[in-house]
Amino acid sequence: MSVTTAREVLRGLAGSALPGWDAVAPLLRAKTLRKGEYLFHVGEARPSIFIVTRGLVKMVYETSEGGAWVKAFAGEGTCFASLVALAPGGVTSFSTQAVVESRVEQLDYGEVRRLASRHLEWQRAVSRAFEVYGLRKEKREMELLTLSAEERYQRFLDEHPDLAPLLSQRDIASYIRVTPVALSRIRSRLRRRRAS
Template identity: 55%
Template sequence: MRRTRSSTSDAFQRLAGSALPEWSVVEGAACERRLRPGEALFLAGERKPFVFVVNEGIVKMVYETPNGDSWVKGFAESGVCFASVAALEEDGLTSFSSYAVVESCIHQIDYRVLLRLAGQHIAWQRAIANALKFYGQRKERREMELLTLSPEDRYIRFMHDNPELVAALRQSDIASYIRVTPVALSRIKSRLGKQGDQ
C-alpha cells in the first residue's frame, strides 16, 4: 500500500474551506501520538475529550462486547479527523476503542481548545460544523448499508469504495466491518470468484 501523509492544518482547512486564524493555538495544544500496528489509541470507557487527526496510517474504530466479541465501526485514513462524540460531552467516556492498523502518526487535540476558537472565529465554527455534518453523513450511510444491503452487497460496495484501504486491511477486519464472520466472508469471495469465471 502506498503510504500517504497529511497534516493537521490541511485536515482542518479542508473542513473550514479557508485558512484558519490562531493556528498557533492548535499547534500548541496538539500532542503527537505514534502507534505501532495493533496498538490502542484509546479504549472504550476512557475520558478522551479529544479530536484525533490521522496524519499517516490507518486507525480502526471497534465496538467491543462484554463477552469478547468485537465489530469494526469504521476506519480513519490519513487526512481524516475523528472522535468519540460521547467522550466530547462533559464527563463523557469513549463508547468504542480505536487501534492502529499500520504504523500511524496521529495528532490529539483537546476539543475544548477547538470550541474556544469556534466561539471567536466563524472559520472555526464552520470547520466544526462540517466535521459534525460529515460524521452524520457517514453514520447515516453506514446504517443504510447495514439495514438494507446483503452482506455480499456490503462487501462489493466496500471493495469498490476503498481500494487503497483494502490493500492494508486483514480479511478479519473487512469481515468485521461488513458484519460477517471470516468464514462467511470467505464464502462470499468464493461465490463472487465463481461468478467472475462464468
C-alpha cells in the same frame, strides 16, 4: 513521503485559514502508533478530536461476550472523535487501534469549542466535521440495514480499493458485519461468478 497535517485537514474543513492557529499548534499532541497499538480503549476520558496524519486506524465496538465489531476505518486526512467522550464527563464508546504504523494528532475539544465561539472559520470547521461524520454514519447505517452481506462486501471493495489490501479478512468481515467464515463463502461465490 508527504505527511498530512492537522492544520491542512482543519483548514480544508473550514474552507479558509484558521485564525489563532499559532496558539493552537503547541496544543496539538502527536502520537506514532505501531501496527496493532491502541490509541485509546473503550471507557477512557478522551474529549479530543483526532486527525490521522499518516497510516490507518480502526474504531472497534466491543461486545459483552468479548467479541468486537469494526465500526469504521480512518485513513490519512480523516478526523474523528468519540462523540460520547466530547460531552462533559463522557468516556469513549469504542476503542481505536492502528492497522498499520500510523501517526495521529490530538486536539482538545474544549479548545476547539473556545475557538469556534470566537471565530467563524473554526465554527465552519466544526460544523463541516460533524456534517461529514453524520453523512458517513447515515450511509453506514443504510448499508447495514438495507444491503445483503454480499452487497456490503462488494460496496466496500468498490469504494475502498486502497484499504482492502491493508486489512485482514477478519477486519473486513467485522466491518461488513459477518463472520470470517461467511466472508470466505462470499468471496468464493464472487470468484466463481467472475470465472463463469
